[in-house]
Amino acid sequence: MDSAGFDSEGREFSSATEMWAAEIGAATSAPASAEVGPPAAAAPSNGEAGAGTGEGKRKEWYSKGISYWQGVEASTEGVLGGYGCVNDADVKGSDAFLRPLLAERFGAAKRHLVALDCGSGIGRVTKNFLLRHFNEVDLVEPVSHFLEAARENLAGCMDVGQDTHKAANFYCIPLQDFTPEEGRYDVIWIQWCIGQLTDDDFISFFNRAKVGLKRDGFFVLKENIARNGFVLDKEDNSVTRSDAYFRELFKKCGLYIHNIKNQKELPEELFAVKMYALVTSEPKIKKSGKRRRPKNSPHVIRS
Ligand SMILES: C[S@@+](CC[C@H](N)C(=O)[O-])C[C@H]1O[C@@H](n2cnc3c(N)ncnc32)[C@H](O)[C@@H]1O
Numbered sequence: 606m607d608s609a610g611f612d613s614e615g616r617e618f619s620s621a622t623e624m625w626a627a628e629i630g631a632a633t634s635a636p637a638s639a640e641v642g643p644p645a646a647a648a649p650s651n652g653e654a655g656a657g658t659g660e661g662k663r664k665e666w667y668s669k670g671i672s673y674w675q676g677v678e679a680s681t682e683g684v685l686g687g688y689g690c691v692n693d694a695d696v697k698g699s700d701a702f703l704r705p706l707l708a709e710r711f712g713a714a715k716r717h718l719v720a721l722d723c724g725s726g727i728g729r730v731t732k733n734f735l736l737r738h739f740n741e742v743d744l745v746e747p748v749s750h751f752l753e754a755a756r757e758n759l760a761g762c763m764d765v766g767q768d769t770h771k772a773a774n775f776y777c778i779p780l781q782d783f784t785p786e787e788g789r790y791d792v793i794w795i796q797w798c799i800g801q802l803t804d805d806d807f808i809s810f811f812n813r814a815k816v817g818l819k820r821d822g823f824f825v826l827k828e829n830i831a832r833n834g835f836v837l838d839k840e841d842n843s844v845t846r847s848d849a850y851f852r853e854l855f856k857k858c859g860l861y862i863h864n865i866k867n868q869k870e871l872p873e874e875l876f877a878v879k880m881y882a883l884v885t886s887e888p889k890i891k892k893s894g895k896r897r898r899p900k901n902s903p904h905v906i907r908s
Pocket residue numbers: 667670671674684685686723724725726727729730745746747748751778779780781796797798801802
């Protein structure tokens with residue numbers, strides 16, 4: 606795996622470990638195969654979580670990210686970094702990815718479906734897509750003016766009677782501090798926000814969030830993908846990881862890729878985007894070594 610990376614100011618790093626040491630001042634759980642650089646020096650501790658110590662630098666990392674988003678307009682253009690034009694393709698791609706997964710995992714029987722929209726911003730994903738499929742959607746977002754905009758944008762979809770589709774709960778908290786309610790969700794959707802989290806917070810978030818899934822529930826991670834290693838954006842303190850980097854992190858989370866698809870029809874100048882459906886138990890392997898085909902998936906008829 607090519608684990609070297611660079612930041613938006615042109616600084617090169619020989620490994621993710623080196624980058625995290627520079628950014629948060631302490632070793633973070635970078636992918637094992639990314640650890641080709643010198644081991645991260647633990648920050649000297651004076652007993653206080655002041656700036657310059659591991660905890661101080663970690664706080665700085667997150668507060669810089671939040672300050673960036675606090676300065677962004679609460680609109681589709683704002684949360685999509687001036688690329689509001691990708692909204693339709695994004696929604697279409699998500700729909701094509703999720704629809705067969707819902708049928709395969711939950712079958713045709715009518716079931717009350719609940720989703721969690723992580724780093725929801727103004728509720729764009731919930732409004733344009735998740736509410737079509739789920740009876741209830743909860744939103745978690747740390748920037749209060751985004752969450753307020755989401756409440757307004759979703760007002761028409763709330764409290765509209767039984768067996769309808771509504772935004773149910775709004776949590777104003779960052780993912781690194783959030784633990785979902787046990788067994789509430791069929792799908793936990795995480796789109797265009799996980800780059801804000803350090804590797805160790807990524808791993809502990811997914812480990813905590815597993816308890817929020819119902820039986821057969823799954824995660825969908827939809828993210829920008831770096832060609833190699835990683836790219837650190839110094840403006841909003843986010844990391845764009847490569848597919849190989851994500852796979853190392855999934856392993857560390859005890860998650861398995863059930864399905865994966867590329868988002869199509871994005872402007873050429875943007876990062877590629879992948880959708881990963883992640884499950885908590887290993888997909889069953891047939892004796893032939895192939896993954897067992899789910900009963901209700903397309904199948905060749907043999908007479
Ligand atoms: C690119 S926007 C995407 C918003 C939404 N997911 C969408 O696709 O429309 C990134 C979002 O991540 C949120 N965010 C920033 N730091 C975060 C954190 N630590 N935990 C969760 N979300 C965070 C931002 O406030 C912003 O709403």
